[in-house]
Amino acid sequence: MAYFFKRYHVPGTPPGTLNITAPESRIPLKMHLVDYTEQEYLEKELATAEECHEYLERKSVTWIHIQGTIDRDTLTGFGKLFGLHTLSLEDITNLGQRPKIDSFEDQLFVIMSLPAISENVVTIEQISFFLGKGYVISFHEGESDPFTPVRNRLRNRAGKLREKPADFLLYLLLDIVIDQGFPLFESLGEDIEALEDELLDSPGKSTLEDIHNLRRHLLLLRRMLWPQREVINFLIRNDQGFIDEKTIIYFHDCYDHAVQILDMLEAYRESTTNMLDVYLSSVSNRLNETMKVLTVIATLFMPLTFIVGVYGMNFSVNEQSPWAMPELRWYYGYPFIWALIIAVAGGMWLYFKRKHWW
Secondary structure, X not given: OOOOOOOOOOOOOOOOXXXXXXXXXXXXXXXXXXXXXXXXXXXXXXXXXXXXXXHHOOOOEEEEXXXXXXXXXXXXXXXXXXXXOHHHHHHHHOOOOOXXXXXXXXXXXEEEEEEEEEOOEEEEEEEEEEEEOOEEEEEEOOOOOOOHHHHHHHHHOOOOHHHOOHHHHHHHHHHHHHHOHHHHHHHHHHHHHHHHHHHHHOOOHHHHHHHHHHHHHHHHHHHHHHXXXXXXXXXXXXXXXXXXXXXXXXXHHHHHHHHHXXXXXXXXXXXXXXXXXXHXXXXXXXXXXXXXXXXXXXXXXXXXXXXXXXXXXXXXXXXXXXXOOHHHHOOOHHHHXXXXXXXXXXXXXXXXXXXXXX
8 A cells, every 4th residue: 555645746837737647547537417406307428518508507506527537628628617726626636635625706625535445455536526606516536436326316306405505415425425434444343353353363474464554544544534524614614605504504414424434543543553562462472482481491401401411421430439420330320310300300390380380
């Protein structure tokens, strides 16, 4: 997992320059328009930005979702048609932006981070939103569309969604982005439980690698998800005339979800820190047990080595010296030494057992 994944300009590039993805890494572009009122609903695929012009004159809510890698001409076309600021267009192409919100005279610009996990690898995808009078524009340079459930609700006229203004639609889209954290952290929670069981059973080098990978994922998530709470807080507390008072309460719910996800994030980070401590303690305990066994074995053989060392000097019987070694020529000398060795080793072993050293 890379720590740095931001797409950026070469230092010194003029502000507002669009950083377009190389052709070999582009994702096919799809532009989807939804225009609705309480009674009417229209849905169509777009080929150019100019096709949206007629819907801006209607008293309806228009939602344009751009999925995939957008080219410079198309992005510039949307910018001219909706009056999008050049710095905001630059942020759309420079992926890896920190979640933020910018307030302009006639629109809001919001950047959010969409977390996902695939094959135990956490990824962060950038989603950008523009909220204006009667319209919402969303940009997502990814392969899958995360907003299909909202489109289905509008299509099936579920609830009173079609009666709501554009700011309520923005709430629904932001809520989907934030709520993606719940299944992600559910999966990470299962990984943490599995690692905890592994730590108690038989931790190895692979366990340490899994813990470090998990910590890196949580570090990335903390860096990209923490600012989202401030984005929602700004929408709630700063009256810019874009959010209706009746919609504010829904953004409060969105804010609660963001706080819950951050709480889980901090709890998981603490768990991984504790798991690392447990792993190091487990390794230390295993090393201590190994050293304990080796120490006991070495201690058992120390007196035995002394005994065989003494009788290995091979001093024969010297009739002129009272300090000679008669055991060397004794008939029962060899079995006597073995009996002495066994008695000493057995006695020491029983002593270690009684002291609970073994």
